[in-house]
Amino acid sequence: MSSLTHTTTPANTPVERKATRSAGRRTSPNALLSKGVVNALLIVAAFYTLMPVSWLLFAATKSDRDLFSTSGFALGDFNLFANLHHVFTFNDGIYLRWFGNSILYSVVGSAASTFLCIATGYAFDTYDFKGKEKLFAAVLGGVLVPTTVIQLPMYLLATKVGIVNTYWALLLPALVNPFGVYLARVFSEGYVPNEVLEAARVDGAGELRIFAGISLPMLAPGFMTIFLFSFTASWNNFFGALVMLNDEKLYPVNLGLFMWNSVTQQQPEYYSLVITGSLVAVVPLIVAFVCLQRFWRSGLTAGAVK
Template sequence: MSTNTLPVTPPQTPQATATKRTLHRTSTARQGGFGSKLTVNGLLVLGSLYMVVPVLWLLFASTKNAADLYGTSSYSLGNFALFENIAAVAAQDGGLFFRWMANSVLYAGFGAVVGSLISVMAGYAFDKFRFRGKDSLFGFVLVGVLIPNTATVLPMYLLASLVGMTNTIWAILIPVLCNPFGVYLARVYATSYVPVETLEAARMDGAGPIRSFFSLGLPMMMPGYITIALFQFVGVWNNFMLPLVMLQDQQLLPVSVGISIWQGYAVPQPEFVPLVITGSLLSIIPLLLAFIMLQRFWKSGLTAGAVK
């Protein structure tokens, strides 16, 4: 006489049950729903199209003359007139466009190099030094991050008027030195990239705070410095309200305001439309070059972080 015995399943602990539920939810998210690869890839494609399509339109439109611009479809090629349009941009107002480009390079480059260095030094000080009121001061920095730049244009204009600084390059160069978001980002990088033990060792060797920063802190924070500089360069390059309010001399205007002036001319004079489009295309070239040239610093920063 045979007896069939059923396997006895041991009771599961609450921890095991919770683990199974977590694994089940993770596998479900991977298999379908909002977190599926198809959904994520679709959203990425839509986001890419949203950013790329206007640039493609700009590329196609800059190769057309005024007749083809209005007589052909947006993404079709007419008579290739890109070089003629560039020559017209260079000849307009005695080459004033390239003066605007040089001004933008000056304003954005100064803000990126000097302003970002100030931000890195401030973020480093907030992270590594102890002083009275540090948290309160950093709170003011965070408040500055939340205030839009356009809200501060009129107060800065009134202050610049009091000291007679309007319609000068200093009305642009001095404000771009202040970057609250750069200070916040620099403090984050200082926490991650600069160990306290390294600074203590430098202090034991006789290095002062300034020497420790420039010899150890700044090289370690170089990926953060490059990132802040790129953000600052793009922000100052695209800045519109501040130079529009501060500057009246067309010789001092950046390219963003200059193209806007041409756009106003294009309403009664359609022949200015190709100049506006071609000038807009030329104005994004320095931004592309900056990102391409500094890409290797980003990669080295990611590699250094992975090794740590």
Template sequence: MSTLIADTTTPSAPAGTARHRGGSRPPGKPPRRGRILGSRAAVNGLLVLVAFYTLMPLTWLVFSATKDNSDLFGRPGFALGDFHLFGNLLHLFTYNEGIFGRWLLNSFVYSVLGSLASTLLSLGAGYGFDKYAFRGKEKLYGFVLLGLLVPATVISLPMYLLASKAGLVNSYWAILIPGLVSPFGVYLSRIFSEGYVPGETLEAARLDGAGELRIFSSVALPMLGPAFVTVFLFSFTSSWNNFFLPLVMLNDHELYPVGLGLFNWNATLTQYPEQYALLITGSLVSVLPLAVAFLCLQRFWRSGLTAGAVK
């Protein structure tokens, strides 16, 4: 009987081997090296194309800023000129009594001061919506988020009428006050507050006798450092690129931001053709503050974007 049982049983497979049917890959076996390299090459190739498409206008702007008016029309777009960059910069900041420098300063006032105030208000509102319970909180929060659905150009004319009645038209306040409100900043601030500010820390501060304003300024605000940088960068970029609101609100050329000033030069190129080189050089200079801001603050910005990603 023992011999019969031994003959009919199937021999066991050697240790370390696995049986699989058909041509399917055994579980746990890594994919082929050639397939991995092909996938990486496709992804990297796509990224190179996207980067080339994104940087091509900026590259053309850098090359064109080295040319004078004759080189702009006599040489290819992606060819260097006789390197008139420093001469173009000197002409740019001295043309028309240095009006471009005034426009650049106005843009810094509108963007830096306005973005700082808008960021602090957004952080305070987002923190309040997250940490405090009051009647109608979610309805009010939803009403704030409705501002995301309304384009800024739609409310520019109503804001002009309100500013006209208040006597703020053609002044710095006509640009700074509308920029204080940022529904997207409030939304981001509430998300950051949920992820960065634990309620237990706030309760401990209350037990120590700290007031609510002291808790926000001394406890919550330092924890919201990445949130501050992220919201500030979004607000700064939006304010620096703001065009339609200054076009509606401002009549005095000395109050123009740099974008509106360059648009004004572009509209008069047929009358003043010497402004071609000024317009291109000014466009390059107007891009530099945004690039410097993102390069200097990208560490905080990238860490802020991952808030709430890991629980």
């Protein structure tokens, strides 16, 4: 007579106990509290960021009378289009001239600066030459120098060259971006494999062709990330324009709005111009980040995983 042997599995195996502990950790009160705190901080940060823009949007819908007689976050008589027409046609459309100048300084200057940063960072990553790390350390030292500190020396140099009160007075200094060079080297290390470069050299490709045809397309996310940083810095470059420019036809939009705001105490009708003009000036930054955010997100994780 054969006997049947029943094998029983313990109810709490190590695997099950580990899964139970993991589930407990996922639903623990501390984890929920931490998640709640993080979400609360993000909500506060979003509120802090969006409140001024929201106030601008509400204030731009008001007439001069409603601007001072109603609550800050109350809608006016919806004079937004009338206010926009007033801004764009005031003083023979000088605001549109300022807006175009800002586009020129930010787009052209940032594109040229980003290309130089990408090329420089790629060279630091790819090639070995004497004094390479010391030179890169000097570049990193440039990151620590505030731009306001070097504005006076830059003005004196621009005076010697004769480019003060010209477009070049803002375009040429924008080409130098030490932080962009640092980011470009990080992006090159993360995106451009040395094996691909060696294979291209074996196939007989020159260095310029390798950079333009292989490395530069791989560095597209990094290019967009550096471009966004440069674009934002150029668009908000108020002090440099204040030092270098005297002709109002060369002003960027932020300096022009500052000049309008400086006379609001004597001429209160300028308030609506400043408010509506400030709202329009925010639009390019929003459009740039919304349209290029996928490149920006992927670029920020370039050096995270090797």
